[in-house]
Amino acid sequence: MKSILKGVCIGLFIVTILTAGIYILLGFYYMEGFPCFTWINGVYCTGKNVEEVNRELCRKYKYDGISVVDKNGTKLFVSSDDVNYQVDFTDSLNEFLDKKNPFAWGYYFFHNPVASFDPKVSLDTSLLSGKIANWEIFMPDSELDVTLIRSDDGYILENDLEAVPQMEEIIESVYFSMMEREDEVYLYDIEGCYKSHRLNEEQQKVYDLYMKVDALQNCGLSYDVEGENFDVTKGVVADWIVTEDTYEAAASEKASKKEPGKGLFIINGEECSFPEEVTFDNGIALDENGNVILSESKMYSYLKSISMDHGTAYYMDKYRNGESNMIYVKDNSKGDGLLFEIQSEFDDLISSYLHGSFYEDRTVTLEPSDSVIEYDASDLLGKTYIEINMGEQHLYYYVNGELSMDMPIVTGNVNRSRGTPTGIFNVYNKRYHTNLIGVDYVSYVNYWLGVHKGVGIHDATWRSKFGDEIYKRDGSHGCINCPLDSVEKLWEVVEVGTPVLLYY
Template sequence: MKRRNHNVKKQKSRKGLWITLSLIVIALVVAYGVGATYFQSHFLPNTVFEDQNLSYKTVDQANATLDSKVLDSEQTIQEGNKTIATYTPKEAGISIDIATTLKNQLKGQNALMWPIAFFESTNQKLSKDGVTIDDNTYKSFFDQLGLDNDSRQKSEDAHIEAGDKGFEIVPEVSGTQVDPEKLKEAIVSNFGEGKNTIDLTKTYYPVAVTKDDDKLKSQLEELNDKQNTVVTIAYNGLDEEVPTEDVHDWIYIENDEIKFDYSKITAYAEAFSDKVSTYKKTRKFKSTNDGEVEIKPGTYGWTLSSSDLADKLYAQLNKGEDGTIQPTINGSGLTGTGDDIGNTYIEVSIKDQHMWYYEDGKLALDTPVVTGHPETPTVTGAFYVWEKERDAILRGENNRTGQDYESPVDYWMPFNWNGYGIHDSPWQPAYGGDNWKIRGSNGCVNTPPEVMAKLFDTVEIGTPVLVY
């Protein structure tokens, strides 16, 4: 009987233990569920955000704690060892939707793991998400920093300049001018990353092209090749090289393209044509009797086309190849000696009333003549025989008498486009002396018939006629 009572007591004791354990489990489950529910809207234990403990706080409570702390935190701008400015993000125009950031963080935490949070800690930082900056506020902030870019060194890309020995690369210059946009990006970035110091040197305007740039080196090589192009101008049997210093002056780079200044080339071509052309120029001439005399411009001479020269010179230089160009030449006197008169010519002296014909530098014929009457003088200047005609009839009006005339001649060699020429004149009783003052012609050079026959057979079309 006693043994039975003992078993009953033992059974009651076990039942009480199970009840107690059950109650404990139920309590734990309820507590866990309450905790899991609670941390759906509250931050887990040991949650730190921007060094602020947000444990057990709601988003609104955490936001109230962080908003002023984050935007009023002290930030510094450093340039080397020098502090340029101390500011708060708010002063720079920064704003952030911290509430949204906190909501996202709360949403991302695992509320079911809240018991473990008592033994672990998390330290969250701001991200760039939701960070904005007001442009007007930032502009005022930047202006107050006192960063006077005008007084700072400007960054300069490496570039090519003409030097004493051709083109050369001028190395880049790293400046200290501050790019407002880069500084603004740094302020936003630093804030989003939770950093407190900005290195101002990282916000300088950068150098885009350095002296080691492959494209720059290639341009330099091409420039030096083109500027050393040797162009020879061939004209009238003569050759003249374009001066290297002129080519250096014409070449330049624009928008990474090598170019030649066409206006400068045109100016050179015009000057060159003016220098070498002989048309409409007064000449120095060594006369037979009077030494050096001046010969006025006439129909004789040639011109070099400056526009054609400029076009051909421009094209040749752009090829970058040595070569010879031949510009268009118009006119007469293309002797190829540099002196378009040469050593074969007819010389007429009105003062001496005499004519000489030189062939290959030797006197081939000379004779007295009768030139134009003082009232109808022979035109002076440099001309050339442009035609030869046998048995011609000279027609015109005698300017002294007003009467028309017709004069048949055996030999006619016009040298002027207005009717002046050299011909035989059987009507003249004498030549030379003062006969021209009494029996002078209407402007032509009257020549003894027997001499004119020899002259006509000897002289070729194109022979210069110098009248002075």
């Protein structure tokens, strides 16, 4: 029994000696590297030396560079290679390792050493300065100026002196941003990166002119036509301003009851005729007191164009495309064809400029004129019909929804109150070789299609030209004059009862 006990004791002693030896040997092993189960910034470091861990951490903390954005959105990318950007963890790793006892690895087995360090960052400031100094945003002081420019967005002011980039401050800002490993830096958000320079006398004049122009451009109006919005943008208003290019036409305008706004202008909140003395500044016409000149006729033309774009032809296109069966025709023979009321809106627009009442954005809905008639095209026209667009001075013949033929025409002389009637009618008769008899005329025609009362579609061999605006100065008594060859073909295929749409 004693011998057995003695053997056990010897065995335990040997195991203890061996365990202690192994523990001590492992302690010596960890003297060359990090203790067991050590984690630094998510990297497993056990048994690795400082150089190895530093290399792994540097790979993990790879930094590509920074995108520098100036006030105009111009970007400059500064890569880490451009400035010899370096990261290093050596000092932190050595300090960490010095505090660890390699022979305490047993303790660390149960209490894992975990740490997180920020890298030591360095870059070559001279390389950074050179990179930024070559950026296109920096201009010599001699080239800085204030310029008034006419663009698609109206008149804009390019003021190089308003916010001049400061090179030293920008270099410093980019340096600190790169030291913080940022991917992007917006210079306009950093105080000191931009400074304004004082304008000289000439530059101040340009600035003052822009302020006058921009006050007119910012009217904030929008017109709604059948749910479609037309914003009176700065570009729209800029077209109303009299310039060196439009000066002669504006100066020669004469007031006319038939053409609203003709010969009238708005200058410094007053309605007047064109001034006798005019000067030009940056291409803009100014009166003797340096005030900008607005053309009322240009304003009316803008409103008219909106209404014209939504005329009967617009609704006929929608009908043919299957978008709507409803079409609208203005019941008149004056030839304006405007479905939507614009006179009252024109008067309101003029009043707003005269009284300076553009204070906030507002939308104005253009309403249909009282003389507009609504038709169900599917019921009254169907798919085979004659369409006469008197604004274009053109006739179209559709068969089963497809265009079969078309021709230029001459309609009633609107300047002599002989305008062709508008609306939807039907061919009520066809005549061949007949005389048209009026109060003061007798005209022989080869082909006649009666449309409405004494108005019909016929040839006019006495004419050599058709289309354009002949009808305004040498139009018919109300009929639709057509070229002989074309109307002959139409007469042969059109049946009595065929719908005819006439509109301006």
